Amino acid sequence: MKKQIAILGSTGSIGTQALQVIEEHPDLYEAYVLTANNKVDLLIEQARKFRPEAVVIANEDKYLQLKEALSDLPIKVYAGADAICQVVESQPIDIVLTAMIGYAGLRPTMSAIRAGKIIALANKETMVVAGELINTLANEYHTPILPVDSEHSAIFQCLEMNNPLEKIILTASGGPFRTFTMEQLQTVTKEQALKHPNWSMGAKITIDSASMMNKGFEVIEAKWLFGVRPEQIEVVVHPQSVIHSMVEFEDGAVKAQLGVPDMRLPIQYAFSYPQRIRSSFDRLDFMKCNSLTFEAPDTKRFRNLALAYEALHQGGNMPCIVNAANEVVVASFLKDQISFLGMSDVIEKTMQRVPFIAAPTYEDYVSTDAETRRIAAEMVINGMK
């Protein structure tokens, strides 16, 4: 039986690579549902090629265009955020790949967990915002959450023996500004920030990598995925992104997962787990890896990493606050409305202003997210008063 896969965010960087994995293994996988937000033309093209059972466009204004373009095919067409939550519950679906960006991934992930679907988790913001709630739900519905994020997939692959773990060593590329001074960071542009040294990804995560908020989020994601304490998660800057992450066991042994930077491998592993299957992806050529280097992260220049650790230590709704403020400032930075360093200023101030909730419910996350966005957006427009 072919595994039926729902790809939430099929038009994005992860989504399109997931479709390449499906294309490479037509005997094993089928796209059952594809969803997008705005890129209706690409969604139409994907639907015509992969013939899913259903497609959903989150932006309801694009519904008629999508419906019309697929009217000659027996593909169900839906629109809106609620439709995404409903469609993931479809009985034949085995795996839901959460490849949409940001907080928008939380609700459909919760629906998929309640429907007992295997979650292939790319959308790290879901775990950042509500990791505890997601774990509680996944336990209640006996739903596996398989990591797709390259570092977490690496850790997952290293951990399979169930040996006693001492710590996780998350590798970070350091981004395009790794060697920049504070003075240089004051004037960097979005064009510079969008040039990741090793990975080709969507705009939001690329800016997060440049500011190292991505690594901060990955620390929080690791805590919830692997059940470790914050002190057990170490970040090491490794500019080549060849070692995707490591684990250190109680006897001091360290295991690492290495490979060329290619997200198709972790995506495929989440699809094929617990098996490994063949792939045509590029192999690592050690003769071309002249040196693998390591540095400590600098949380003075990359303050977002420190803010994420602070949120992790505080717990409650604080990571949700950091996530929402970050989504606002990244969108503003991409519109040249705020400077690179200004992003951390707004996030830090927002963390001080939004009311803290120690044991948030889902409804608390919803209101925290909305309130944080309001406050952060106001700060971007009016300055840091």
Ligand SMILES: NC(=O)C1=CN([C@@H]2O[C@H](COP(=O)(O)OP(=O)(O)OC[C@H]3O[C@@H](n4cnc5c(N)ncnc54)[C@H](OP(=O)(O)O)[C@@H]3O)[C@@H](O)[C@H]2O)C=CC1
């Ligand atoms: N790219 C990568 O290599 C990696 C990504 N990740 C994580 O995976 C997730 C996806 O990243 P990436 O693929 O780079 O992002 P992209 O921006 O490339 O793609 C995002 C996808 O989500 C859709 N989308 C955006 N907003 C909404 C919304 N409000 N409702 C429904 N769908 C929406 C987009 O639709 P449309 O195209 O129509 O706008 C698109 O299909 C992120 O959480 C990221 O952190 C993790 C590790 C690596």
Ligand SMILES: CC(=O)[C@@H](O)[C@H](O)COP(=O)(O)O
């Ligand atoms: C591919 C992937 O998993 C990204 O999250 C990547 O890790 C970004 O690189 P850095 O955040 O280490 O720069």
Ligand SMILES: [Mn+2]
């Ligand atoms: Mn990553």
